Amino acid sequence: MLYQAKNNLQKLTAIVFLLYCIFLIIKKYSWFNLAVVVLILTFGMLSYFDQKTTDIQLTDQTQILVYPDEVKIEDGWLSGIGKTEQGKVTIAGNVKDDQNQYFADGNPVILSHITGEIETISPATNCGEFDYQKYYAGKKIFQRIKIKSCQFVKSRVTIFTYLHRWRYQLQQYFKKMPRLVGFFASELILAENPSKDNQEILNNYRDLGVIHLLSISGLHVGIYTLVISTICFRIKLTQEETFLCCGLILIVGIFLSNGQPGFIRASLTYLLGQLFLLKKWKISGPDLLGLTCLIHIFFVPRLFMNIGAILSYVLVFGLQITSHWSNFWRSVSLNLLLTPLLLFYFFQVNVFTIFFNMLIVPYFNYVVMPIAFLNILVFKNIPGIGQVSENILEITEQIIANLSETKLGLVTFGKISWWQCVLLLLISAIFLAFMNEKGYLNKKKGFFISAAAMYLISFSMIHFPLQGQVTFIDVGQGDSILITTPYPRKVYMIDTGGKLNFSGKKVTPQVNRITIPFLKSLGINQIDGLFVTHQDADHVGDIGPLMSQVHIKKLYTAKGLSKNPSFKKRIEKYMDQTDLIELLAGMQVKEFQIDFQVVYPFKEGEGKNEDSLSLTFVLAGKRWLFTGDLGQDGEKEIANNFNLKVDYFKLGHHGSKTSSNPEFLQKISPSEVFISAGRNNRFGHPHQETLSTLRQLNIPWVSTQDCGMISWYYGFKEPSFSRFLPEKKE
Known part of the structure; x- marks a missing residue:
């Protein structure tokens, strides 16, 4: 209710569940009534004060404590989490080689004399996009510092220095291992992916529905406690001493896993269970889990802002109430319990997850985990075992990758409502x-x-929607527009967005972070027609990654673009099941519920700005016009050859002064225009000259810079606009 509910209905639902849980506890433990009331009041006060946050101010006295295991340095760029007196912040900025050496020995560093900017962590700006603001809010981190310059000073040595140094040394140790061995070792001990190169492994496990295997949880706690208990038994320690030893190891494990919710849950459950056993108090499995959850929330009020925590507790709850069932029915029931959450957060589910679990769980338990822990113990002294292990994992992981590529059983369901x-x-x-x-x-x-x-x-x-939409996807400095029709739904897209990669290194395509999740949230895994306006990376840079994941039936370009070597390189290996169609002004693309009319270019070109494919169409009686990055000369040609009056116009070239000629705007007379441009972009789009023209002509505008994703819905009711980001209060 305090952290997630956004409207009164959601708050009321949360209160109903709260009252029901109070009723259950009071009914089952009538002698506990007073304690329950006290507990609830305590929770309420803690959560209330937890909501209060203090804005961190960047002053001459500001110092940031940085532990080396909580930051990454790549190509002289520092990023990660730091601590100030007021709380934690995320940090980012350039570091010099001599400053980098401060972290080499694993010691914490204090940043002082900081110059830079401090800002609120940005929220997601598109439907389906991962929300970093919410993610960090769950960790009580709300601000980001962009560091321009600072001084490095070594911090004083504390007990935490040694712990963080040990964790940092483990990170470096795992990086020396072969890629797959190091990946699994890092995931199982530190609960973190050591390299972006391993994202494909995570995607494979996620698509098969077995991603939970990579989470540190009950199995790991069981292994740790079994090993420690066996050692304690051999050296004849008492039950109480064994309990203390296991508790100490689990606390260290919690630190190493950076407070991974599943590991804390499993550790707390074990410790409470052993405590009840020592005291000879009786408690059922589900009640033990409930008590664990209450204690966990007591110390981490924002616990369930973490989807991993939600899935961990729901999964174990399911295991508790199905403990006496057969393995098959247990798997069926657990998937029934988890599926609503998977659809709400990830928009897809694999209907064959049960069978994939039966195949991959034994492999993970009896191959991956032994290999990982064996290398953790002996790789330093016997490095040759790492390559042997890597060869084994390469074969097995390739089989899993091939299985994942088939998309067998994977259903792109779409995002269900809360x-x-x-x-x-x-x-x-x-x-x-x-x-x-x-x-x-x-x-x-x-x-x-x-x-x-x-x-x-x-x-x-x-x-089978009753509504269609025209959506300006917020891809930053670029264009990408989704157009869908009501049932039978057809899906079209104008441009894909994208960014230039100057580093030459492998980077995660922007489309994977923004467009693909959005399409999945709508249950879309096929695009009927993709229109490409021209060759610029901010319009077509992500076409390859998009085509590799979503089937494109038809690809439309202005005539001549397909001969462009750069564009050909982007699409050539994805064209097996896609038809390429070239267009010129005067041509039409007629579909069942929509007709696209081409108004530019008039002749074959090379795919430059001045050759931008320009389209107009009518939906629900409203005419739209899109002109890519077409300049003012091209706009004049359109005006001279077509008598266009439009309702909605996507402003040319992201609002640049090179487009949107005043005479052209007067002639097409739009009711509203839209600007797709990046926040704080280096081009200064939209230019003030263009905005002044719009003011003089009394044409209202909206921009993805302010609104995030902008959608126009039409169909069984009156057309309406919605913006993803709330309107800023003046």
């Missing part, structure tokens, strides 16, 4: 409860049918 998620979770929980009872066969069938019907309705609402 109330659909809550309702499906309730249906799943009640269904599991009845599965535990005898004589309730009819009710089991009823809830199973209810769940199936709810999924079918949700799927139909996403994949």
Whole structure:
């Protein structure tokens, strides 16, 4: 209610669940009534004060404590998390070679005499995009410091110095291992991916529905406690002494995993269980999990802003109430319980997850984990074992990659609403409860049918929409526009966005972070037509990564662009199942519910700005016009050859003064114009000259810089606009 609920209905739902949980505790532990009330009041006060935050001010006295294991330095660029007296911040900035040496021995560093800028961490600006603002808010980090210059001073030595140095040394140790061995060792001990080169492995495990195997959780705690308990037994320590030894090791494990929620949950459960056993107090498995959760939230009020924490607790809850079932039905039930959360957060699910778990879990438990822990122990003295291990993992991981590439069982369902998620979770929980009872066969069938019907309705609402849309995707300094029609839904896109890569290093395409998640949230895995305006990277740079993940049926370009060597290189290996169609002014692309009319170029070109493919179409009685980066000369040609009156116009060249000729704007007479440009872009788009022209002509405008993603919906009700970011209050 305090951290997630955004409207009154969500808050009311949270309060209902809270009251229900209080009722359950009071009914089960009637003698505990007073303690329950005290606990709730304490939670309330802690959460209230936890919400209060202090803005960090950058002054001459500001100092930032930086631990080497919490930052990364690549090509002289420092990024990570630092600590000030007021709280934690994320930091980023250039470092010199001599400053870099301060971190080499693993000691913490104090940054002082800092010059730079401090800003609020930016939220997601597109539907489906990962929200770093929310992610860091869960860690009580709200601000970012962009450092221009600073001085480095070694920090004083404390107990935390040794712990962070040890963690840093482990990071460096894992980096020396072969790639796959180091990746699994780092994931299993430190709960972090040591390199961007391993993202494909994470994607493979996620698509197969077995990503949970890479989370540090109960299995790891079980291994640690088993080893420690065995050693303690051999040296004849008492049960209490063994408990203390295990507790100490688990605390160290929590630190090494950087407070990974699953590991804390498993460690707390073990320690509480052992404590109850020593005291000979009786407690059921689900109650033990509930007590663990309460204590966890007590110390980390923002716990459930972390999706990993939610999945961890829900999964273990499912394991608790299905402990006596067969492995098959247990897997079915757990997937039933987790699916609503997966659809709400990740928009897709693999219907064959049960079978992939049966295949990959044994491999992970009996191959990956032994190899990882063996290398952790002996790689330093016997480095040759690392290459042998790497050869084994390369073979097995390639098999998993091939299996993932088939997309077997993977359903791009789309994003369900919060109330659909809550309702499906309730249906799943009640269904599991009845599965535990005898004589309730009819009710089991009823809830199973209810769940199936709810999924079918949700799927139909996403994949057979009554509304279409025109959406300006916020791709920063670039263009990418999605156009869909109501059922039967057809999907079109104008440009893909993208960025120039000056470093020459492999970088994650922007489309993977923005466009692909957005398409998945809509349940889209195929585009009927992709229109490319011209060759610039900010319009077509991500076409290759997009085509590698989403089937493009038809690719439309202005005539001549397909001969451009740079453009050919981007698309040539993805064209097996895509038709390439070249267009010139006067041609039309006629589809079932929409006709695209080409108004530029009039002759074959090379794909430059002045050759930009320009399109107009009508939806719900409203005419749209898109001209790419076309300049004023091209606009005049359109005005001279077409008598266009448009309702909505995407301003040319991101609002540059080289486009949007006043006479052209007067002639097309748009009711509103849209600007797609990056925040604080180096070109200064949109230019003040262009904005002045719009003011003089009384043409209102909106920009992705201010609004984030901008969508126009039409269909069974009156067309309407929505902006992803809330409007700023003056």
